[in-house]
Amino acid sequence: MILPPRMRPVVAAFAGTMLFAWIVGQQELWASVLGSLFPESARPVYPAATVAELTMQHLRLVGISSGLTLLVGIPLGMWVTRPSGADFREIVSAAVDFGQTFPPVAVLALMMPILGFGLWPAVVALFLYGMFPVVSNTVAGLEAVPRTVIDAARGMGMDRARILFTVEMPLAARIIMAGVRTSVVINIGTATVAAAVGAGGLGDPIIGGISVQNMAYVLQGATAAALLAVVADGLLAGAERLLTPRGLEA
Amino acid sequence: MITLRDVTKRYGEVTAVDGVSFEVPSGEVCVLIGPSGCGKTTTLRMINRLIEPTSGSIEIDGQDVMSVRPEELRRHIGYVIQSVGLFPHLTVAENVATVPKLLGWERRRYEPKVRELLGIVGLPPAEYADKYPRQLSGGQAQRVGVARALVADPPLLLMDEPFGAVDPLTRERLQAEFVRIQRELKKTVIFVTHDVDEAIKLADRIALMRSGNLEQYDTPETLLDHPASKFVHDFMGSDRALKRLGRARVANVMRTVESTTGGARSVVAEACGGSRFVYLTDERGVLEGWVDCKVLDAGTPPEEAGTTVDWHEAAVHPETTLKDALSRMLGFGFRNVAVVDADGRLVGEVSLAAIEGTMADADTHIANLEEGEVLGAIPEESPAERDELT
Numbered sequence: 073m074i075l076p077p078r079m080r081p082v083v084a085a086f087a088g089t090m091l092f093a094w095i096v097g098q099q100e101l102w103a104s105v106l107g108s109l110f111p112e113s114a115r116p117v118y119p120a121a122t123v124a125e126l127t128m129q130h131l132r133l134v135g136i137s138s139g140l141t142l143l144v145g146i147p148l149g150m151w152v153t154r155p156s157g158a159d160f161r162e163i164v165s166a167a168v169d170f171g172q173t174f175p176p177v178a179v180l181a182l183m184m185p186i187l188g189f190g191l192w193p194a195v196v197a198l199f200l201y202g203m204f205p206v207v208s209n210t211v212a213g214l215e216a217v218p219r220t221v222i223d224a225a226r227g228m229g230m231d232r233a234r235i236l237f238t239v240e241m242p243l244a245a246r247i248i249m250a251g252v253r254t255s256v257v258i259n260i261g262t263a264t265v266a267a268a269v270g271a272g273g274l275g276d277p278i279i280g281g282i283s284v285q286n287m288a289y290v291l292q293g294a295t296a297a298a299l300l301a302v303v304a305d306g307l308l309a310g311a312e313r314l315l316t317p318r319g320l321e322a
Numbered sequence: 323m324i325t326l327r328d329v330t331k332r333y334g335e336v337t338a339v340d341g342v343s344f345e346v347p348s349g350e351v352c353v354l355i356g357p358s359g360c361g362k363t364t365t366l367r368m369i370n371r372l373i374e375p376t377s378g379s380i381e382i383d384g385q386d387v388m389s390v391r392p393e394e395l396r397r398h399i400g401y402v403i404q405s406v407g408l409f410p411h412l413t414v415a416e417n418v419a420t421v422p423k424l425l426g427w428e429r430r431r432y433e434p435k436v437r438e439l440l441g442i443v444g445l446p447p448a449e450y451a452d453k454y455p456r457q458l459s460g461g462q463a464q465r466v467g468v469a470r471a472l473v474a475d476p477p478l479l480l481m482d483e484p485f486g487a488v489d490p491l492t493r494e495r496l497q498a499e500f501v502r503i504q505r506e507l508k509k510t511v512i513f514v515t516h517d518v519d520e521a522i523k524l525a526d527r528i529a530l531m532r533s534g535n536l537e538q539y540d541t542p543e544t545l546l547d548h549p550a551s552k553f554v555h556d557f558m559g560s561d562r563a564l565k566r567l568g569r570a571r572v573a574n575v576m577r578t579v580e581s582t583t584g585g586a587r588s589v590v591a592e593a594c595g596g597s598r599f600v601y602l603t604d605e606r607g608v609l610e611g612w613v614d615c616k617v618l619d620a621g622t623p624p625e626e627a628g629t630t631v632d633w634h635e636a637a638v639h640p641e642t643t644l645k646d647a648l649s650r651m652l653g654f655g656f657r658n659v660a661v662v663d664a665d666g667r668l669v670g671e672v673s674l675a676a677i678e679g680t681m682a683d684a685d686t687h688i689a690n691l692e693e694g695e696v697l698g699a700i701p702e703e704s705p706a707e708r709d710e711l712t
Contacts, residue, residue: 224407226372227480228421228470229397242411317411319454 078321081313085306092303096127096296106288116288118277123296130273130300133191133263137198138256145203145255146248149210150236164207172204176262180269194266201262202255209251213244242317249312256308260301264293274300323348324369324478324510329378331364338364340534341378346527348383348477349508353521356531356557362514365531366480369512370399382478397424400471400479400509404486406463408455414440414466415451421474432473439469442503444664461492468500472507481513485520491635497523498641499664501571505641518559522546522568523643530554542569563681564645572647573640575676576661581668584613590624591615601660602628607667609633609660633666640669644677651677 075083095101099122106116118126145168151157152164176197183193217240225235241248267275274297281289324346331339339361346352354362367373369380371392380387387395408417415436422432437447443465455463464484471479485493485500497520504511515521521528522542529539537557538550546562549555559565581601582593593600594615602611611630618627631637637660638647651659657674 218405218407220403220405220407221409222407223372224401224403224467225409225420227370227396227401227403227407229393229395229424230420231393234424239409239411243409319409319411319413319456 078313078316078318081306082310085303085310088303088306092299095299096124099123102292106292109291110288113286113288115286116292118280118289118292120276120280121272123292126272126274126276126293127296127300129271130260130263130275130297133194133198133266133271133273134256134259134304136191137195137263138202138259140195140199141202141206141255141259142252144199145206146210148203149207149248150214150241153211153214154232154236161211165211168203168207171200174200176201177265177268180265184269189270191271193269194263194271198259198263198266202259205251205254205258206248207251209254210244210248213247213251214240216247217243243320246312246316246320249308249315253305253308253312257301257305260297260304264297323383324352324512325379325381326365326369327379327381329365329368329380330376331361331368331373332376337534339368339375342531342534342536343378344529344536344539346510346512348510350526351504351511351513351524352527352529353513353515353525354529354531355515355518355521356537358516359533360531361534362516362529362531363482366482366512366514369478370396370401370480372396393424397421397474398476398478400474400476402464402467402471402479402481402484404483406455406467406487408458408463408466408470410455412454413451414445414453414455414458415447417455417466418470418473420470425474427474435473435475436469439473440466442472442506443469444499445469459492460488461496464488464496465499468503472503472509477510479509479511481511483515484513486515486517493520494642494646495634495639498639500524501641502639502664518557519565519568519645522565523645530557532557567645567648567677567681568643570644570680571640572638572642572644572661572672575644575680576640576670576672577676579660579668579671581607582613584610584624584628587618587624590618590627594618599658601668601671602630603668606665609637609662609666609668612660633660633662636660637662637666637668638672639664644672644680647672648674648677 099117102123103117107113110116121129148164152161179197179200180193183196187193187196221239221243222235225239230239263273264275264278267273267279274293277289277293281287281293326345327343329339329342330337342361342365344352354365356362364373368375369382369387371387382399409420418436418439419432422435437451440447440450445462445465450462450466455466458466464487467484485496488496501524513524525542527540528542528545530537530545532553538545538554543566545554545558546565549558579601580593580595580597581603582590583605584590584602590600590613594613598615599612600615601609602613603609609631611628613624613628615627618624636654638650640661640663647659651657651674658671660668661670661672663669
């Protein structure tokens with residue numbers, strides 16, 4: 073069977089995800105590989121939780137924070153490109169810019185007194201950190217829609233909401249999705265610092281490994297996080313392809 | 323009927339349109355023309371309220387446009403712009419179906435209409451319905467734009483330099499098709515252009531604007547013959563005789579011709595009859611070329627005595643103006659040019675002599691009005707047979 077071109081990245085990403093899920097579930101495989109890499113280490117595998125458990129915690133953290141980023145970031149980008157929000161555009165872009173340049177570790181430290189220990193300070197830090205690519209790509213995507221297409225849409229009697237959702241958003245989808253992809257992939261890597269406030273995830277073996285001087289733990293957490301990022305990138309690339317209207321494909 | 327009364331649009335200190343009033347009777351084509359910045363596009367866009375007038379009133383068949391919700395108003399007014407503005411993510415058929423969907427039509431009602439309109443604008447639906455805009459040429463895209471504007475059968479059509487962005491040959495073809503479609507559908511059309519020849523070719527009435535004011539509003543003939551001011555005179559140009567040819571159509575002066583599908587010498591020779599040339603068509607009647615009967619008689623095989631042409635380039639349509647037909651003849655160096663229908667089927671030919679006949683009338687007409695301005699480049703006598711001009 074020959075796959076249509078736009079399905080190929082989707083199928084590849086799906087196969088990659090399956091492979092990743094299998095690898096994550098093989099606790100003995102991690103033990104034997106890390107054991108052979110660090111033969112002098114008595115305990116080459118992080119003992120507090122399995123790789124599968126850590127990955128699930130990590131996914132929960134990334135899922136909640138990235139979900140919030142998209143839920144807020146995309147509508148924010150839409151709003152500042154409307155006449156009603158145009159005045160706020162500079163402020164919003166400065167704010168999301170600041171959100172990304174402000175170190176997430178510092179956000180964690182600042183949030184701890186307010187939100188305490190655990191998941192929520194990490195969610196706030198990652199939410200703010202991931203906003204920039206989502207908002208700026210939403211704005212860029214919407215602005216790249218030719219004015220003449222919008223003029224024609226208005227001239228035919230579409231109202232603003234319909235133009236936004238049936239013309240502008242489909243035409244901007246590819247650029248917005250590229251921003252989403254960047255945001256999520258960065259988030260997966262950055263979420264490892266959340267372990268510092270007890271949010272768990274693949275950062276646990278990294279931070280634990282640093283504190284007990286066990287590089288095998290560090291490698292374990294980093295490898296799993298990197299693989300997760302690659303898989304997520306592939307899945308989102310597939311989604312980007314599917315969300316790109318056929319009429320825009322080269 | 324469209325009525326503009328004292329319509330004014332101000333942007334702060336600047337008055338873009340200043341108290342313009344005119345009336346367009348139903349079924350007529352009104353061309354708004356003038357130098358850039360004269361307010362013609364602003365005037366057009368006030369009719370469907372893409373721009374709100376500062377003062378004055380605009381009525382469509384007695385109804386004030388301000389009394390209708392703008393979106394509702396626009397769904398009943400066709401709108402075509404120079405940049406076409408097709409939705410790149412939708413197919414040709416989906417693009418054309420836009421307004422019917424906005425009007426809440428069901429698929430079984432709009433689908434046949436979409437196909438019909440694509441046929442009318444010369445894009446066979448079987449071939450084009452599922453294409454995307456990026457797969458179309460500029461001329462094809464503008465045809466889709468016209469189909470999209472016409473599909474819901476609006477009585478009024480606004481066109482803002484619709485043929486301004488295509489090459490001259492495509493423009494001429496689109497103009498001819500516009501004339502054909504307009505004759506069939508009889509819409510009230512407001513058409514913005516800065517091209518005088520286009521205005522003369524298409525207009526029932528021309529509204530000539532200058533810095534926000536209406537300079538003159540009348541038929542093209544009156545603007546040519548009785549300009550209200552020096553500005554109108556200068557804007558319409560000095561080549562009036564030639565411009566007037568832009569008002570006459572090939573259909574009025576063409577004659578029928580002999581043709582053959584070719585084949586054996588005897589068949590072609592018989593088709594020649596006594597004439598010097600005979601046209602070649604395929605079995606559907608589509609023009610393929612012609613055979614020089616003299617060369618054929620001299621013993622040359624029919625295949626070699628013939629000239630093969632692409633009708634898209636070498637022929638004119640009944641709706642083509644005499645000015646364009648003349649220009650085609652001069653371009654190819656022929657004294658005759660074949661006339662074909664929209665599908666390329668041979669329907670006749672038009673000769674230089676026939677155009678000359680109308681020119682003679684025009685010349686007398688002009689001579690009565692003012693001195694000079696007589697075209698001298700056309701030979702007095704023109705042989706009845708096709709011959710090279712050189």
